Amino acid sequence: MRPVIDDLPRDLRSRILAHATFAAVAVNMLFWTSLMVLASTLFPARRIHCMLRFATYTMMVLTRNDLSVRGREHLPAQGGCLLVSNHVNMFDPMFMYLAVPRYCVAIEKASHFKWPLYGTMITRWGNIPVGGKDRALTARSMARAADVLRAGTPVFIFPEGTRARDGRLGTFRRGAFSLALEARVPLIPVAFRGAEKIFLEGSNMIFPGREEIVFIPPVPLDDYGPDDADALSDEVRRRILEALEA
Secondary structure, three states, X not given: OOOHHHHOOHHHHHHHHHHHHHXXXXXXXXXXHHHHHHHHOOOOHHHHHHHHHHHHHHHHXXXXXXXXXXXXXXXXXXOOOEEEEOOOOOHHHHHHHHHOOOOOEEEEEHHHHHOOOHHHHHHHHOOEEEOOOOHHHHHHXXXXXXXXXXXXXXXXXXXXXXXXXXXXXXXXOOHHHHHHHHHOOOEEEEEEEOHHHOOOOOOOOOOOEEEEEEEOOOEOOOOOOOOOHHHHHHHHHHHHHHHHHO
């Protein structure tokens, strides 16, 4: 007996499945976030890194995302590095954890740290809040991020400061590049390609598709001084845009 959904028009069937996928992902996220909060009361974040990566893998399976990663050879095997990426949807940070084989932390909006469960999880994980208009908080957070990088932990940041609603690369804020020039660790641009075809900000539909995460060769910092954050931002944005359009 054929399922009723098979008799529906193709476009309608696709939209129903996209809504169902969104609902399944929401339940899955709630389950894994709760489990990560529980695990983080028992173990330090570095000990449960594999759990987070597996949780992200289940998210990839649920979203029917044919995810591939290119350029992992540009990631240092040890020591800190700053990963600077375009930002398309809520899955970007999750898939970054999956793509980077080492424990790493994110710089993200301070408001996220107030969310139930998720805020607790990212606090215990070691993520770093930035305050938007709260310049004092942002300054403290960037100083902390520089210390984390120098101590040998990779950090990732989305310099657009928000998700791109149309999938196009937005304007970069200079904070990430001032951090790179202060910490003087490898600066690795990252491009999320195809993410906008799977899920866009403001939607409640998730479609299957192919996504690629591209780690671009590090940008040499030798030619950039402490006051060259804008020039460095332009160069990193150019490299990411080039990878997105390739």
